[in-house]
Amino acid sequence: MSVIIIxxxxxxxxxxxxxMGFLWxxxxxxxxxxxxxxxxxxxxxxxxxxxxxxxxxx
Amino acid sequence: xxxxxxxxxxxxxxxNDVSTKNISIGEKAFCCSGCKMVYEILQxxxxxxxxxxxxxxxxxxxxxxxxxxxxxxDNADIQQKLIHFSNNENSHVTFYLPQIHxxxxxxxxxxxxxxxxxxxxxxxxxTKKEVFIVFNHHQTSLRGVVExxxxxxxxxxxxxxEIGNEGGSKTDRTRWYKxxxxxxxxxxxxxxxLADYFVSENVIDYKIELFFKTISLLLSLPVLFYSATxxxxxxxxxxKNKYLNIDLPVAxxxxxxxxxxxxxxxxxxxxxxxxxxxGIVFFMLIGRWLQSRTYQTIxxxxxxxxxxxxxxxxxxxxxxxxxxxxxxxxxxxIQVYSNEIIPVDAILSKGNAxxxxxxxxxxxxxxxxxxxxxxxxxxxxxxxxxxxxxxKEVSQSYLTNLWNNPVFNKKQPLQHSxxxxxxxxxxxxxxxxxxxxxxxxxxxxxxxxxxxxxxTVLIVACPxxxxxxxNYTNGxxxxxxxxxxxxxxxxxxxxxxxxxxxxxxxxxGTLTQTKGSxxxxxxxxxxxxxxSDIASLLKQSSHPASKLVSGxxxxxxxxxxxxxxxxxxxxxxxxxxxxxxxxxSPKFVGGEYYTEKQGTKVxxxxxxxxxxxxxxxxxxxxxxxxxIQSLKKKYTLSLISxxxxxxxxxxxxxxxxxxxxxxxQSPQQKLDYVQELQSAHHLNVMMIGDGLNDSGALKQSDxxxxxxxxxxxxxxxxxxxxxxxxxxxxxxxxxFAIAGKKIILITFSISAIYNIIGLYFAVQGILSPVVAAILxxxxxxxxxxxxxxxxxxxxxxxxxxxVTK
Numbered sequence: 001m002s003v004i005i006i007x008x009x010x011x012x013x014x015x016x017x018x019x020m021g022f023l024w025x026x027x028x029x030x031x032x033x034x035x036x037x038x039x040x041x042x043x044x045x046x047x048x049x050x051x052x053x054x055x056x057x058x
Numbered sequence: 059x060x061x062x063x064x065x066x067x068x069x070x071x072x073x074n075d076v077s078t079k080n081i082s083i084g085e086k087a088f089c090c091s092g093c094k095m096v097y098e099i100l101q102x103x104x105x106x107x108x109x110x111x112x113x114x115x116x117x118x119x120x121x122x123x124x125x126x127x128x129x130x131x132d133n134a135d136i137q138q139k140l141i142h143f144s145n146n147e148n149s150h151v152t153f154y155l156p157q158i159h160x161x162x163x164x165x166x167x168x169x170x171x172x173x174x175x176x177x178x179x180x181x182x183x184x185t186k187k188e189v190f191i192v193f194n195h196h197q198t199s200l201r202g203v204v205e206x207x208x209x210x211x212x213x214x215x216x217x218x219x220e221i222g223n224e225g226g227s228k229t230d231r232t233r234w235y236k237x238x239x240x241x242x243x244x245x246x247x248x249x250x251x252l253a254d255y256f257v258s259e260n261v262i263d264y265k266i267e268l269f270f271k272t273i274s275l276l277l278s279l280p281v282l283f284y285s286a287t288x289x290x291x292x293x294x295x296x297x298k299n300k301y302l303n304i305d306l307p308v309a310x311x312x313x314x315x316x317x318x319x320x321x322x323x324x325x326x327x328x329x330x331x332x333x334x335x336x337g338i339v340f341f342m343l344i345g346r347w348l349q350s351r352t353y354q355t356i357x358x359x360x361x362x363x364x365x366x367x368x369x370x371x372x373x374x375x376x377x378x379x380x381x382x383x384x385x386x387x388x389x390x391x392i393q394v395y396s397n398e399i400i401p402v403d404a405i406l407s408k409g410n411a412x413x414x415x416x417x418x419x420x421x422x423x424x425x426x427x428x429x430x431x432x433x434x435x436x437x438x439x440x441x442x443x444x445x446x447x448x449x450k451e452v453s454q455s456y457l458t459n460l461w462n463n464p465v466f467n468k469k470q471p472l473q474h475s476x477x478x479x480x481x482x483x484x485x486x487x488x489x490x491x492x493x494x495x496x497x498x499x500x501x502x503x504x505x506x507x508x509x510x511x512x513x514t515v516l517i518v519a520c521p522x523x524x525x526x527x528x529n530y531t532n533g534x535x536x537x538x539x540x541x542x543x544x545x546x547x548x549x550x551x552x553x554x555x556x557x558x559x560x561x562x563x564x565x566x567g568t569l570t571q572t573k574g575s576x577x578x579x580x581x582x583x584x585x586x587x588x589x590s591d592i593a594s595l596l597k598q599s600s601h602p603a604s605k606l607v608s609g610x611x612x613x614x615x616x617x618x619x620x621x622x623x624x625x626x627x628x629x630x631x632x633x634x635x636x637x638x639x640x641x642x643s644p645k646f647v648g649g650e651y652y653t654e655k656q657g658t659k660v661x662x663x664x665x666x667x668x669x670x671x672x673x674x675x676x677x678x679x680x681x682x683x684x685x686i687q688s689l690k691k692k693y694t695l696s697l698i699s700x701x702x703x704x705x706x707x708x709x710x711x712x713x714x715x716x717x718x719x720x721x722x723q724s725p726q727q728k729l730d731y732v733q734e735l736q737s738a739h740h741l742n743v744m745m746i747g748d749g750l751n752d753s754g755a756l757k758q759s760d761x762x763x764x765x766x767x768x769x770x771x772x773x774x775x776x777x778x779x780x781x782x783x784x785x786x787x788x789x790x791x792x793x794f795a796i797a798g799k800k801i802i803l804i805t806f807s808i809s810a811i812y813n814i815i816g817l818y819f820a821v822q823g824i825l826s827p828v829v830a831a832i833l834x835x836x837x838x839x840x841x842x843x844x845x846x847x848x849x850x851x852x853x854x855x856x857x858x859x860x861v862t863k
Binding site: 015018019022027034035036043 | 107111161164165168182183184185186231234235238239242245246249250266269270273
C-alpha cells in the first residue's frame with residue numbers, strides 16, 4: 001500500500017512544479033498585458049530583430 | 059460634407075470624411091495635411107504595412123504642429139522626471155499614448171526604430187496603452203523620441219500628474235498568485251478526499267489515511283492564510299466601521315469550517331470539509347478577479363493638473379526658456395501658441411487672443427480678449443501666438459481654487475450595498491435555524507449531534523452564493539459596458555446606477571459637440587454680391603462670431619473695405635462697394651429680423667435697413683433628443699450650464715416644462731445645486747458632464763459620469779466615463795444595470811435551494827463532507843452558468859452586443 005504514498009508525493013510534486021511555473025510566469029509579467037501578445041504573434045516575422053534587441057538591453 | 063455615401067471619400071489615414079480634394083497622393087485622399095504628412099513619413103520609411111493590417115487605422119491629425127513644441131524636453135530637470143533608467147548609452151522611458159487602439163498601432167510602434175535610428179527597441183503594453191522605449195541618448199534625445207512619436211501621429215500624453223510616477227503604472231499581481239495557489243490546493247485536496255468518499259471505511263490503511271489527512275491539512279493552510287486573506291481584512295474593516303458587510307459571514311464560515319475540520323481530523327472522526335472550503339475560496343477569488351478587471355487605461359481621478367501642459371515658454375530678455383510649470387513666477391512673460399492651454403491667470407500683452415473657455419466655464423463660443431485684459435487659467439488659445447504676463451501662479455489661479463472645496467478631499471463613504479443587507483439577514487436566519495436545531499438536540503440529550511448540527515449549519519450559512527452571483531454578474535456587466543465604451547470605476551457603481559432618481563445634465567460639451575457650431579441665415583434673399591460684401595467686412599474682424607459666419611459664407615475673393623470700425627463686443631461696420639454695412643449684436647445694429655430667441659444672433663444691416671441675421675447655435679450630439687425623451691419617462695431631469703441662455707427655449711422644450719434649467723452657472727453653483735437636490739429633496743443624483751467646470755458637481759453627485767470625446771484624453775474626476783458616440787445609449791446602460799440587479803437576486807434565490815438542502819442535512823447533524831463536497835461545486839457552477847447566460851441574453855435583448863470599432 002505504501003506505493004500509493006510515493007505516487008501521491010510524486011503527483012503533488014509534479015503539480016507543484018506546474019504551480020511554480022504559473023507563479024513564475026505571473027512574476028515575469030506574462031499576465032500583465034493579455035492583449036498585445038495575441039496581436040503581436042500575427043506579425044512576428046519582421047519583429048524578430050526587434051525582440052532580440054530588447055533581450056540584449058534587458 | 060457630402061450627403062450621399064457613394065460620393066463621400068474617407069481619409070486614407072484616419073477614415074474621416076474628406077471635404078476637399080486638394081490633399082491627396084495618387085488615389086489616396088486625406089482629410090487634412092496632418093494625416094497626409096504621417097502617411098508620407100510612413101511611406102518613406104517603408105512602413106506602409108500599417109495600412110495593410112487595418113483599414114484606415116490612424117487618428118485624425120488636424121492639429122497644427124510647430125517645430126519647437128517639445129523644446130522643454132531638452133530641460134534636464136524634466137528629462138530626469140520622465141526617464142526612469144539611464145546608463146552611459148541607453149535610456150529607458152515609458153509613454154502613455156491614448157491613441158493606441160488596434161493591431162496597426164502595435165505594429166507601427168514596435169517598428170519605430172525604423173523612423174528614428176536612435177531608438178533601440180520599443181514594446182507596447184496594449185492594455186495600458188503604454189509604450190516602453192529604449193533609446194541611445196547619443197544618437198537621439200528624449201525630445202527626438204517624442205518628436206518621432208508625434209510625427210507618426212502618436213502624441214505622447216505628458217502631464218504634471220503622470221510625471222514623477224516611476225516609469226509607467228504597476229499591475230497588482232497578488233490576485234493571480236492567490237488564485238493559482240487556491241486552485242492548486244483545492245485540486246489536490248479534492249483528489250485525496252475522493253479516495254475517502256468512494257471507498258468504504260475499513261479498506262484504507264490507517265497509516266495512509268493519516269497521511270492523506272495530514273497532506274490535506276497542510277495544503278489547506280496556504281488557502282486560509284494566504285488566498286483568503288482579503289475576506290478577513292475586508293470583514294475586519296467592516297467591523298471596525300461598525301458595518302456588517304457580506305465578507306464577515308463568509309470569513310466566519312471559513313474559520314468555522316477550518317476549525318471543525320481540524321477537530322475531525324485530530325479526532326480521527328473524518329476528513330473534514332477542507333475540500334469544500336478551498337473550493338469555495340477558489341471560486342470566489344475568480345469571481346472577484348472577473349469583477350475587478352476594471353480599466354487600467356482610464357484614469358478616473360484626474361484633476362486640473364492633468365489638463366495643463368508640463369512646461370511653458372518663458373521669455374526673458376528676448377530669450378525663450380522652456381520652464382517647468384511649477385517654476386513659473388508672477389510677472390514672468392510667457393508665450394502661448396495656437397491650440398494650447400493657458401495654465402495660469404495672466405494679462406494679455408501681445409497677440410490676438412481668441413480664448414475657448416468651453417472646458418472651464420461651459421461657454422460655447424470663444425471669447426475675444428483685448429490687450430491688457432485678464433485671461434483665466436484653463437482657457438485655450440485658438441489662433442496665433444500670444445504673449446502674456448503671469449498674474450497668479452498655477453497653484454493659486456481662479457480655476458485651481460475650485461479644488462480647495464472640501465468635496466475634493468472628502469473620503470468616499472462606505473457603500474452600503476443591498477447585497478450586504480441581504481447577506482446579513484441570510485446569516486441571521488441561518489444562525490437562528492442553527493440555534494433552534496442545537497437546542498432541539500440538547501433537549502434530547504444528544505450533545506455530540508448538537509455540536510455537529512450547530513457547526514455544520516454555520517458552514518452552510520456562508521452566503522458565498524450571493525457573493526458569487528454578485529461578482530460574476532457585475533464582472534460580466536462591466537465587460538459588456540466596456541465593449542460599448544462605457545467604463546465604470548468600480549462594480550459598486552452598477553448597483554448605484556439602479557438607484558438613480560434624478561439626472562442633472564451639462565450642456566456644452568455634454569449634450570453639444572465640442573467642435574463646430576451651426577450657422578443659419580434667416581432674412582431677405584441676398585445674392586452672391588451682397589454675400590461677398592458681407593464676407594469682405596467679416597474678414598476684417600477676428601471676433602469668433604465673425605469667423606464662424608465668415609466660414610459659413612465660404613467666399614474667397616473679397617472687396618476692399620473702407621472706414622472699418624470695430625466696437626468691442628458689439629459689432630463691426632464699414633463701407634464696401636459704396637454700401638454701409640453694419641454687422642453685430644441687436645443693440646449695435648439697432649434691431650432684429652426675427653425677435654424670437656434661439657441662439658447667438660449676428661444681425662446685418664445695409665445702409666440702415668436690417669436685411670437679415672445669422673444665427674449661431676450649438677450642434678447637439680447625435681441621438682441627444684432621443685436620449686432625453688427616454689430618460690424623461692423614468693427620471694426627473696435638470697440642466698445646468700455655464701453658458702449664456704440663448705438656447706433656453708430649445709432646451710426647455712426638450713426637457714419639458716417641469717424641469718429646472720439654469721444658465722450662467724459657475725462651477726461652485728453647479729456643485730451647490732447638486733448638493734441641494736440631495737439634501738433638500740433626498741434625490742439620488744446622477745450628474746453627466748464633461749469639463750473642468752463640472753468637476754465639483756460630478757464629485758458631489760451620487761454618480762458622476764464624464765463624457766469623453768474620442769481622442770480627448772482628459773476627463774474630470776468621475777465614477778464613470780462614457781464615449782460621446784455612445785451617450786445616446788445611456789438609458790439602455792442604466793436599464794441593463796437595473797436588470798443586472800435582478801439577475802443577482804434570481805440566481806441567489808436559485809442557489810438558496812442548495813443551501814436549503816444543505817440545511818436539511820445540517821440540522822439533523824448528518825451533513826457529511828461528501829454532501830458538502832457535492833453541493834458546493836453544484837451551487838457554484840449553477841450560479842456561474844446562470845449569471846453568464848442571463849447577462850449575455852440581456853445584452854442581446856438590449857442590443858449591446860453589436861461591437862463596433
